[in-house]
Amino acid sequence: MLSEIKTVYLNSRKARDIAWNIWVARPLAAVLVTILRRTPLTPNQVTILGMFVFFGIIPVGLLLEGTLGFLALALVVQLAYLFDCADGQLARLKKMTSDAGAYFDFFIDEIKALLLVAVIAVRLWMQSSDTNWLFVGLLGTIMVSVATSLTAFVRRPEYSGVEVKPGASAAQPAAPKGLIPKVLWIVQRVASYIVHYPSWIIWVALVGFIPGLDAGILFLALFLGVYALYIARTGLGVLLKLGSPSFYRSKD
Template sequence: MRTYSLDDVYETRKRRDSWWTVYFVDPVACRVALPVANHTRLTPNGLTVLSLVLGTVSAACFAMNQLVAGALVFYLSFMIDCVDGKIARLKGTGTPFGLWLDYVGDRIRVVLCAGGLAYGQYALTGDVIYVVLGAAVAVLDLFRYVNAPQMKRVREAVREECGLPEPDDDRGDRLPRGRSFPKRLNRFLARRRVRSHLISGIEFHAAVFVIAPIAGAWALIPLAVLSGVLLLTNEVFLVYRMWLFTRRHSVASTQESREHVLV
C-alpha cells in the first residue's frame, strides 16, 4: 500500500476555499488526514458517517446547554467532514453516492444542531425567540444550499446555449470590467487559496455553532442575526451576478442570431 506524505495531502486541498476552512480547519484536517490515509482503512463514506454522528453529539450538547462542548464537537465534526473529501481525492475513492451522503449529512447536522441550540436555550429561559432563531438558521442553511446548485444549473445552461467555456476558477462568472472584486485584493486572496467573499454557508455555520457558543449565550442571537444578514447579502449579490451573466449573454446571443439572419 502506498505511503502518503503531507505534501500529497496538501495537494488535495481545494484551489479556492472559504477563509474559515483555509485558516481554521485545513491546518488540522490535513494533519489528521495523513495518519488516516496511511494507517487506517477508513473510507470517505465512513468518515462522513462519523462526522454526522459527531454532529448529533454536538446537537445533544447544545440541547443540554453545554455550549462550549457543543461548539468543540461541532468543529470536530466539520473537520472530519473535510478529511473525508481529502481522503477521497487522495486515494481516488470518491463516489457519486458519497457526494450525496456528504451533502445530505451536512444538512442533517445543521438542522439537528439548530434544533438542539433552540431547545436548550428555550428550556433554560422560556424565551420563544430561541425557537425562532433555530428555525431561521435551518431555513437559511437550506436556502443557501438549494439556491447554489440551481444557480449553477442556470449558468451551465447559458454556457451550453452560447457555447461558452467553463470558468477557470471556482468563483463563478466574473462581473463586467469595473464591477468585479478589486483585482489586487483578489490576487492576494487567490495566492492564499481564499475565495473572494466575506461569508458563505461555512462561515455562517462557524459563527452560529462555534464562535457564538464559545463566546457565551449572550452572543447567540447577535452573531446569528449578523451572520444571517451577511449570508443573505452574499446570496443576493450572487443572484445579481448570475442575472447580469444571463442578461449579458442573452443579449449577445440575440444579436448574433439577428446578424446570422441578416447574412
C-alpha cells in the same frame, strides 16, 4: 510520524482553499487521514462518520448551559469538521474522488447547518423560556432549506449555462478594480466567510465570555442574516430572469 503527517497533508490538500482550512482544519485533519488511510474506510463512510460526530451537538448544546456549554458545542462542530475535511483529503490521497461523493458531502453539510440552527434556537428557548426562539428556529431552518434549494437550482447548467460543482466556491476570485465592484467583492467575501461557520464559531463562543453577550444570539444573527440576504438577492435574480418574456425569446 510528523513527517508522514506532513506528506499526507501536502499530497491531499486542495490547490486553492480558504484560510481556515489551509492553516487550521486541513493540517489537523491530516493527522486523522494518516490514521484512516490504513483502514478500509472509504471517503463516503468518513463523511457519514462525521455526520454522526456532528449529532453530538444535540446533547451538548441542549444539556450544557451557559457560555461553557456553547464553547463545548463549538468544539464538537470543529471535531466534526475535521472529518468533513478528512473525507476529501482521503479521497484525493486514495484516488477515490467522485462527483457523487462531492454532492453527497454537500448534502450532509446542509443537514448539519439545519441541525445547528435548530439546536441553538432550542437552546436559547430553554435558557430564556421565550417561545419566540422556537419561531426563530423554525424560520431559520426554512431559510437554510430555501437557500440550499436555490443554490442547487442556480448551479444547474440548464439555468446558469455552465455546471458548477460543489466546492467550486472555495476558490475566491481576485479583487476587481473600481470602488463599487471592490466593495461588493468585500461584502461577498465576508458573507462567504460567515456561511462557512466552522471558520468562526469558536471565536463567537469566546466572545460569549464577554458579560452581556450571548454567543447563541450572536451566531444566529450573523448566520441567518447572511442567509436572508442570499435568499433575497439570489431569489430576486431568479424571479427576474425566469419571469421576464425575454427569457423565452433567448431560447428561440
